[in-house]
Amino acid sequence: MALIKNHFQVVIYFLLIFVFVSQSSCVSYKKRPARLYKEVIDSGLTFDAGIVPGYPFDGHKWDTIVKGRVLWAKYLYDKGIIRNIIFSGAAVYSPYYEAIIMGLYGEALGIPANHIFYDTLARHSTENIFYAYQLVRKQGFKSLALVTDPVQSSLTKRFTKRRFGTKIYHIPFVSDTLLKLNHVNPVIDPSSAFRKNFVSIKDEEKKLRRFRGTLGSFIPWTDKKKKRESKL
Template identity: 40%
Template sequence: MKYIYYTVVIALLGSCSFSARTTERYLREATQKSYDMIVVPGVPFTEQGWDSTMKARVYWSKYLFDKGIAKNIMYSGSAVHSPYYEGQIMALYAVAIGIPASHVFSETKAEHSTENLYYSFHKSKQLGFGSVALATDPFQAKQLRRYARVRVDESVGIIPIVFDTLRAMHPYMTDPAINYKEAYKENFVPLGSRESFWKRFRGTMGKNVDKNAYKEPVPISR
């Protein structure tokens, strides 16, 4: 009975994430292109430093930039669960590990993964960029694939992390110090204290997006 239970759990979890083979296929397809902007969803930050998820996403974006698959990178995330703008924090780390600041952007309005993609796509267009792709872990990439195609734009590319590639980079990874106070939000109130469960659930499903955000043309700014 336990064997059957664990088999079912593993199967369910596996169905929620891209397989290693699928991530490799997406990467092969991406190497045939060069995206004007890749979008990297945020991760909560604490003063102890970045966690493994944030580190993986930032280093994956660096890999894509170094390979010429991404010309620019936009890190997205508001101050959601901690008093630091996730997009700004990740941008600081990106520059600290060697991505040129002129190619690093941040978006700080998004409070859910659907909003990370929606707002970053429209901010990229607002700034005059053309092709856009989502670059994140295989689980989140699979969860957002349909949303990207149906609710954002069918042209959005998907480039999930290939963990074998990331592991090969591990000996060269560092944990740089950043001035995280630059990304601090005054008078912070966590999302769970500001919104009901159902409103947060709607946000997770992409139902709370501000469709007027990032629609007016503006000069490029970071």
């Protein structure tokens, strides 16, 4: 009987921890974006480019995550905080290049095509940042920000801090601001983003390899020993 009681107490204990962590995370995901955005505004920071990671497109309409990221990028562009936008994403889980899909939506929203750049190599969030960084270097840009949702921003903040010589500022979207833009739903023709002879990453790679890819295990670092990119 005592064993059952102790087991029950352990279960309750871990449930309480889970609830606490979940609530803390929710608060963090709401407060952190507002704080980071305020820091950018108060400091008068602007950036040569904003990196926007992709998300699978179903062939019909943009996902809520993509909508949030693209609308936020447009908002920051209109504010003059980012001068160019790098949309990043290969055709990974669906036969559409994620970067091109986002670019089509971006143009439909009014972002000039000459201020949009594309990385169609990245298959994971870490690769989104890496390949966009290479593109930033190629274009001669010197400052950049990661423009994404609060969750992805939190998950990649350690990666961006440790692996790149030039600081990558995080500007995750502020939900309250996005709510005011939620009515915007442009229509695009996705045909130019379609990849022929597409094979899903699920069919190409096993789960373990995909997980390792998420961690950045297959990134072709310039400094292979330190797994780090130099300053722009």
